[in-house]
Amino acid sequence: MNLTLKVWRQKDANSKGEIVAYDVKDISEEMSFLEMLDVLNEKLVAEGDEPIAFDHDCREGICGACSLYINGEPHGPMNRTTTCQLHMRSFKDGETVFIEPWRAKAFPVIKDLMVDRSAFDRIIQAGGYVSVNTSGNTIDANAIPIPKEDADEAFDAATCIGCGACVAACKNASAMLFVSAKVSQLSLLPQGKVEAEERVKNMVEQMDHEGFGACTVTGACEAECPKGISLENISRMNREYLKATVSPGK
């Protein structure tokens, strides 16, 4: 298949970028989206041009490194799918495909399609951990009984890969889905309960400090999240935040 790509090119963080059109020819439907970009990049390199910079790592949908706002949606048109797991059969021969970086004040562009997502790391550092005793008599986590329902909910929240598609999709560039998944995965379990109040306050504070917008419950994040993290996590985080600020210590 042949496609016209409209790709955001930006030399570095301080340059003004622009959309550049590329024609790609003889693309196989079995290729992944990133392989299609690899083919284009090989051609660009062979012609002496700068290849298009984009993030990727595992290419199997588990690391959260890949991104790309494809035809108006983060990770492209397939639901519950990361860009690395998206295949060219999702596109039509002759189609024009827009490829842009995540857009958010808190995710500045580094180059072309790569953005700096270290704001997420700083949110995790602010509280996305549990303190455990490592002096040698650590209790095995499996020795603590946990209701199946809680374990399932915590696990669902823990499948967040930190890709940032929720921020990219949200009209407010809000990071609530990501932060609430991280808050939920810990606070639902006994090990995470100890620091639950401080955690939610600190992580929300860091999130606001990074310049993400506020949640207005449009549901765009949930619809675009490759891991199906649900809006209920956001409501749980609101609940915990209210509890931690209105009646702390209960």
Added chain:
Amino acid sequence: MSATGLFLCLFLVGHLAGNLQLFLTGEEAALQFNAYAKFMTTNPAVKILSYLTYFSILFHAIDGIMLVASNKAARPQKYAYSNPSANSKWNSRNMGVLGTIILVFIAVHMSNFWYVMHFGSLPVDSAGNKDLYTVVISFFTDDSMGLIFVLFYVFAMAAMCFHLLHGFKSAFSSFGLRTAKTKVIFEKIGYAFSIVVSIAFAAIPVYIYLTH
């Protein structure tokens, strides 16, 4: 946002209940409505509620405008091509626009009736109360402007309906009450509330226009 929004929803219920009296016709109905209007402008308990409502509208509108502004600032560079309808509903993305329509409506609506009742010099009915009933009826049946006002009121109620279709359920998420089980309940109640209340309000001017 959520607290003032839900308080305003409560206000809508009360306001609607009172205004449904406008569906009644005849001398009796006019006297009853005017007595009610007098009660609403003089009773001390109602006064407290109405100040709470004025405050809620102002706070909700100012907070809403600030929210829209700071959320816009969180994405300084727009996408060249975006397809938001693939992941969210139109009204949920345009709460500020819908709210602004409601705000303009509230200003017009208050100058139409609230201002006249409070500060205008009105003829009185046979019971000695200001005759607001006749003001309302002649407002919507006016030869030159009546139809335009009816259409404007219906349009504003449609905007309110879409504002609430999103806002009602959204408020419960903001309060932390949305769970996998409750989300369907809040959504259903919210949809029913928005549609019934908006249609009932919109029906008043339409009914007056068609029957008087």
